Each structure stands twice: as structure tokens, then as C-alpha cells.
Amino acid sequence: MNTETRTTPLGVVPDQGVPDAADAAVHAVDLVKTYHPKGRGKAQPEGVRALDGLSISVEPGSVFGLLGPNGAGKSTTVKILTTLAAADSGSATVAGHDVAREPDQVRRAIGVVAQRSGADPVATGRDNLLLQGRLYGLRGVQLTRRVDELLARFDLADAAGRQVKTYSGGMLRRLDVAIGLVHRPQVLFLDEPTTGLDPEARTAMWEEIERLAGAEGLTILLTTHYLEEADKLAARLAIVDRGRVVVQGTPDELKGELRGDALAVELAATATDELPVIGALGSVDGVRDITLAGRRVAARADDGAAAVPAVLAALDRIGLGVAAVTVSRPSLDDVYLRYAGRSFSSAESTSGLEGAGR
Amino acid sequence: MSTAVVSDTWYMTQRQFMAFLRQPAYLVITLIQPVIWLFLFGALFRKVVEIPGFGSGSYLDYLVPGVIVMSAVSSNMWAGMGTLEEIERGTLNRFLITPVRRSALMNANVVMQAMTTAFQSVIIVLLGWIGGAHYPGGAAGLIVLIVASSVLGTIFGAFSNALGMLVRERESIIGINTFLLLPLTFLSSAFMATTLMPHWMQVVARFNPVNWALEAGRSAMSAHADWWSVLSHGGWLVLLAAAAVWLSMRTFRSYQKSV
Numbered sequence: 001m002n003t004e005t006r007t008t009p010l011g012v013v014p015d016q017g018v019p020d021a022a023d024a025a026v027h028a029v030d031l032v033k034t035y036h037p038k039g040r041g042k043a044q045p046e047g048v049r050a051l052d053g054l055s056i057s058v059e060p061g062s063v064f065g066l067l068g069p070n071g072a073g074k075s076t077t078v079k080i081l082t083t084l085a086a087a088d089s090g091s092a093t094v095a096g097h098d099v100a101r102e103p104d105q106v107r108r109a110i111g112v113v114a115q116r117s118g119a120d121p122v123a124t125g126r127d128n129l130l131l132q133g134r135l136y137g138l139r140g141v142q143l144t145r146r147v148d149e150l151l152a153r154f155d156l157a158d159a160a161g162r163q164v165k166t167y168s169g170g171m172l173r174r175l176d177v178a179i180g181l182v183h184r185p186q187v188l189f190l191d192e193p194t195t196g197l198d199p200e201a202r203t204a205m206w207e208e209i210e211r212l213a214g215a216e217g218l219t220i221l222l223t224t225h226y227l228e229e230a231d232k233l234a235a236r237l238a239i240v241d242r243g244r245v246v247v248q249g250t251p252d253e254l255k256g257e258l259r260g261d262a263l264a265v266e267l268a269a270t271a272t273d274e275l276p277v278i279g280a281l282g283s284v285d286g287v288r289d290i291t292l293a294g295r296r297v298a299a300r301a302d303d304g305a306a307a308v309p310a311v312l313a314a315l316d317r318i319g320l321g322v323a324a325v326t327v328s329r330p331s332l333d334d335v336y337l338r339y340a341g342r343s344f345s346s347a348e349s350t351s352g353l354e355g356a357g358r
Numbered sequence: 359m360s361t362a363v364v365s366d367t368w369y370m371t372q373r374q375f376m377a378f379l380r381q382p383a384y385l386v387i388t389l390i391q392p393v394i395w396l397f398l399f400g401a402l403f404r405k406v407v408e409i410p411g412f413g414s415g416s417y418l419d420y421l422v423p424g425v426i427v428m429s430a431v432s433s434n435m436w437a438g439m440g441t442l443e444e445i446e447r448g449t450l451n452r453f454l455i456t457p458v459r460r461s462a463l464m465n466a467n468v469v470m471q472a473m474t475t476a477f478q479s480v481i482i483v484l485l486g487w488i489g490g491a492h493y494p495g496g497a498a499g500l501i502v503l504i505v506a507s508s509v510l511g512t513i514f515g516a517f518s519n520a521l522g523m524l525v526r527e528r529e530s531i532i533g534i535n536t537f538l539l540l541p542l543t544f545l546s547s548a549f550m551a552t553t554l555m556p557h558w559m560q561v562v563a564r565f566n567p568v569n570w571a572l573e574a575g576r577s578a579m580s581a582h583a584d585w586w587s588v589l590s591h592g593g594w595l596v597l598l599a600a601a602a603v604w605l606s607m608r609t610f611r612s613y614q615k616s617v
Binding site for chain 1: 451
């Protein structure tokens with residue numbers, strides 16, 4: 001079945017990077033999950049459809065991003081892939097094991113950093129790591145060596161003997177990642193790892209994720225609602241909206257789909273008449289979608305950088321001076337707008353699905 | 359397989375025990391509260407023993423098992439709050455994602471509740487002894503009392519956990535606990551001999567698990583222990599505890615379905 005053509009009516013993204021079920025580190029097909037919120041007077045007797053036929057495939061050793069607003073179904077996907085929740089229908093394998101039939105093998109192969117820190121606040125950082133290791137069967141010197149190694153690596157050695165409740169947000173997040181790595185998993189799930197972190201801690205976490213991705217052939221599945229984060233970290237990403245993947249590909253492929261760069265020209269003076277301006281720019285090859293507002297002219301160009309000299313020359317011919325020109329690649333926000341049919345921020349504010357998954 | 363359950367249970371219990379030790383305020387409160395009850399009720403009802411038919415020499419002697427059992431109920435009925443906190447914090451989910459045996463998570467709760475209740479009971483026995491209470495049944499009687507209160511604690515702890523996982527609201531746990539504690543205590547022989555109760559109260563007390571624990575404990579603690587009463591009341595307690603733990607395991611599974 002070709003999920004891409006079904007889910008992206010606007011066009012098919014070249015998809016050479018999708019591995020087969022057998023080779024994939026994570027392979028999910030048509031996951032459906034409906035929550036039935038408890039409580040009286042709920043307006044949805046049929047339940048909330050958190051996942052509506054979601055399919056993804058992640059190549060081993062890569063970082064895969066699930067990008068979408070809150071409530072799109074990212075966390076539900078992670079819960080199913082990490083054996084915490086069961087899908088109503090559909091199937092998934094993680095590290096070659098079926099999540100429904102072989103949950104124990106899946107659990108041994110994965111590490112998880114959930115949205116909310118699962119660390120015990122009363123215990124020390126070291127105790128949290130030791131316990132986690134023991135639950136995976138690590139014992140003795142092997143365990144203490146691994147714990148010391150992680151404490152040092154995540155810059156927590158000094159705080160190891162302190163109760164976790166005294167940790168800062170960034171320290172807590174680093175501890176969460178360390179907890180997820182104690183047993184050297186093959187696949188690491190990071191569910192919104194930087195939500196709630198200050199910019200400095202976020203940058204540090206990004207660096208850490210990039211380091212992890214490079215080492216030990218670790219596969220990382222990352223969910224995020226930060227466009228910037230997905231763009232920076234993920235080799236491939238799937239944009240999720242209303243419980244299904246609307247498009248997937250590499251960040252560049254997705255942005256390339258929009259055909260062309262955004263061109264912004266700031267005129268030296270306000271143009272008195274817009275027709276000559278539109279005419280002048282329209283005569284340049286590959287420039288289209290021209291709009292003028294006061295001194296600002298916006299347009300799309302197949303190759304923005306190449307179009308700049310011609311645009312300047314055309315404006316010069318009709319006697320208009322130019323103060324500034326900027327060329328930018330389309331952002332993931334543009335991609336999201338195009339495939340989800342709404343802007344990212346409006347989807348954020350209208351969605352309430354994720355709350356049902358608690 | 360089964361060794362994994364044992365070791366997992368051990369590690370999970372250890373975690374809870376360390377949390378208990380690391381929160382000294384909580385530890386102190388669980389010990390101070392029974393002290394207050396012991397001396398408050400002891401002073402208030404001292405003359406009760408003079409009522410004909412009460413059948414005990416000193417009210418303190420009579421009161422010690424009552425306070426032990428009441429403390430077992432009141433400290434364990436809040437267990438669900440801890441479970442709720444673990445759910446909200448994501449700690450429970452974190453454990454569910456690991457290969458830890460599911461039964462170990464519940465076992466740890468049961469073991470921990472029984473251990474802290476036993477510890478609390480021993481302290482009250484000692485405090486009573488310092489205050490001048492006599493224990494004619496000797497060590498055997500005291501052991502029966504402590505075991506019975508621990509089993510009772512397990513019952514209330516397991517029900518509280520089940521409630522916490524089902525309703526997931528602090529308010530419900532608080533409401534039900536405050537509603538239940540005093541009636542359950544006063545509808546038992548904790549502070550007043552059942553023979554002096556109105557008839558209807560005596561009937562109700564017969565079906566009150568709090569009273570089963572007291573009957574088992576008092577029967578073993580008297581100078582002439584009534585072992586039949588110990589066995590029958592103790593048997594009902596153990597049965598109810600098994601049912602409560604089973605129920606909490608069931609709600610545990612239903613929690614996992616709702617994640």
C-alpha cells in the first residue's frame with residue numbers, strides 16, 4: 001500500500017530513504033488509537049481519535065523526527081512504540097520485534113526519555129541510574145562503571161549524590177537521557193526532549209543529541225513541536241497532523257517541495273504605482289507570486305540567488321532604487337502550512353487531543 | 359522467571375524504603391500521630407474502665423491495640439496518593455517501559471506497607487510499655503497484634519491504590535478517607551468494649567475488618583489467649599487482604615489500558 005500518495009494529495013515526496021519492514025529500526029503501519037475519556041458530560045461519546053492510520057519507517061542509525069503541534073498524536077505514537085500503550089489496530093516493530101507480541105524484547109532494545117521526567121525526585125541522581133540499570137539486569141562492577149561513565153558524560157558527576165528534586169531543568173533532562181541510555185539501547189525515543197528548557201539548556205541538549213546520533217549506531221526517534229529543532233536534528237522527518245503522517249522526507253526534500261526561495265526586496269522609496277513593479281519583476285525568468293506592500297516586495301523564485309541580479313536590473317530600468325534584498329529557503333513552517341492546510345501556530349491553539357492521552 | 363520477580367520486587371521495595379527514610383518529616387509525623395492518639399484518648403477515656411462490664415484493669419492496656427490498628431488504617435489509606443503522584447510524575451510509566459515484572463511493582467507496595475505498619479506498631483507497643491501498659495499475652499500476643507495490623511494495613515493500602523488508579527483524583531481519596539476513618543474505628547472495639555455498644559453497633563462491628571484485626575490481636579494478647587478467635591478473625595483478614603491486592607492488580611492493568 002502506498003501511504004504517501006494517499007496522505008499527500010499535493011504531491012509525492014521522493015522517498016528513497018524509506019527502509020523495508022525487515023531492515024527498519026522502527027516500522028509502524030496504520031496505527032490507530034482512540035481514547036475514551038472518562039467523566040460525565042463529555043461531548044465525544046465515540047472517543048478521541050489520537051492516531052488515525054499513522055505509518056512511519058526509521059532507518060537504523062539515523063535520527064528521525066516526528067514533527068507536529070501538540071495533540072497531533074506524537075506522544076501516543078511513542079507510547080505505542082515503547083509498549084506502554086496498545087494500538088487499537090495496525091502493527092509496529094521496533095528493533096525487529098513486534099511491540100504487541102514481544103513487548104519484553106522491545107523493552108530491552110529501547111531507551112525512552114518521556115515528556116515528563118520519570119526520575120524519582122527523592123532519590124539521588126546516582127540511585128536513579130543504579131535502579132534503572134538493575135531493572136535491565138545489570139549488576140556489580142559492570143553497573144557502577146556504566147553509571148559513573150554516564151554521570152561523567154552528562155556532566156552530572158558533581159550532582160550525583162544530590163536528590164533529583166534539587167536539579168535544574170537542564171540537569172534533570174540530562175539525567176533523563178542518561179537513564180534512557182543505561183542499558184545501551186539500540187533505539188532511543190526522545191519525546192519532546194527540549195520542551196520547557198531555557199534557550200541555553202536547549203542548545204546544550206541539541207548538541208548532546210547530535211553527539212548521540214553520531215555514536216554507537218544508535219537510532220533516535222525524536223518528537224518535537226519545534227520546527228527549528230526538527231530541521232536541525234532530524235535526518236528524515238514526518239509531519240504529523242490529526243493522528244496521521246501528512247508528508248515525510250528529509251528536511252531539504254520537504255522544503256524543496258515548495259519549489260523556490262522566498263525573495264524579499266525593500267525599495268528605497270515607496271512605489272507610487274504597483275503595476276510597473278509587478279511587470280518588471282514578472283519579466284525575470286522564474287520569478288512569480290509577486291506582491292507589493294508599501295516599500296516591500298515579496299516574490300518566489302526557483303533559484304533566489306541567481307534571480308537577484310536580474311531583479312535589481314529590472315527595478316533599475318523602471319527607475320526604482322533598492323535598499324535591501326534577502327533570499328531565504330522556505331521554512332518547515334511553510335511546509336507545514338502547505339501539507340496540513342493550516343499554519344503551525346493555529347494548529348497548536350485549536351488542538352486538544354494530547355490531553356486525552358494522559 | 360520467578361527469581362526476576364523476587365529481585366525486581368527487592369529493588370522496587372528498596373527504592374520505596376529509601377524514599378521513606380529520605381523524608382524524615384513524613385517519618386516523624388507517622389510516629390507522632392499515634393503518640394498523640396495514645397495519650398489524648400488515654401487521658402480522655404481513662405475512667406471508662408470503671409463502667410461495669412468493661413472488663414479491663416487499665417485503659418492504657420486496652421487502648422494500645424486500638425491505637426495500633428487505627429494507625430495502621432490511617433497511614434495506609436493514603437497509599438493511593440503516592441501512587442497518584444507516581445502516575446502524574448511519569449515515574450510509573452518509566453518503570454512500565456522497562457522489563458521490570460509488573461507484579462514486582464505491586465509487590466513492592468504491599469511489602470512496603472506491611473513493613474512500615476509493622477514498624478509503626480512496634481513503636482506504639484514500646485511507647486505504651488513506657489507509659490505503663492501491660493501485655494499479659496507476652497511476645498506471642500504482641501506478634502499476632504502486629505501481624506494483624508500489618509495485614510489490615512495491606513488491605514487499606516491496596517484499596518487506596520486501586521482507588522487512586524481508578525479515579526485519579528486526590529479529592530476522592532481525601533473525601534473517602536476522612537469519611538471512613540472515624541466510623542470504622544468507632545464501630546470497632548478500638549476504644550470501647552463491644553459488649554457496651556448498642557446492639558446495632560455490635561452487629562456492624564462484626565463485619566468491620568478493623569474489628570477483625572482488633573479481635574485477633576486482643577484474643578492473642580489476653581492472659582488466656584483464645585486461639586480460635588485469632589485464627590478465625592485472622593483468616594478473614596488474610597482473605598480480604600488477598601482480595602484487595604487482587605483488585606489493585608486488576609486496576610493496575612486497567613490503568614495500563616488507559617495510558
